[in-house]
Amino acid sequence: xxxxxxxxxxxxxxxxxxxAASETEARVLRDLANSWKRVAGQIDxxxxxxxxxxxxxxxxxxxxxxx
Numbered sequence: 001x002x003x004x005x006x007x008x009x010x011x012x013x014x015x016x017x018x019x020a021a022s023e024t025e026a027r028v029l030r031d032l033a034n035s036w037k038r039v040a041g042q043i044d045x046x047x048x049x050x051x052x053x054x055x056x057x058x059x060x061x062x063x064x065x066x067x
Contacts, residue, residue, distance in 0.1 A: 006040035
């Protein structure tokens with residue numbers, strides 16, 4: 001899953017929120033948008049960590065590999 005996809009889903013939730021039939025529906029859509037944004041942030045952080053870890057391993061040939 002890509003972070004951009006998650007952000008697009010969040011935007012769609014916010015768009016739908018504007019035409020929600022009730023406050024409850026609007027709140028659910030807002031909460032879903034926030035969840036999508038958090039997932040996008042987690043994806044970005046994971047990819048950054050994975051990239052940093054990969055770069056560190058390429059610079060340290062003595063790093064033990066996981067079995």
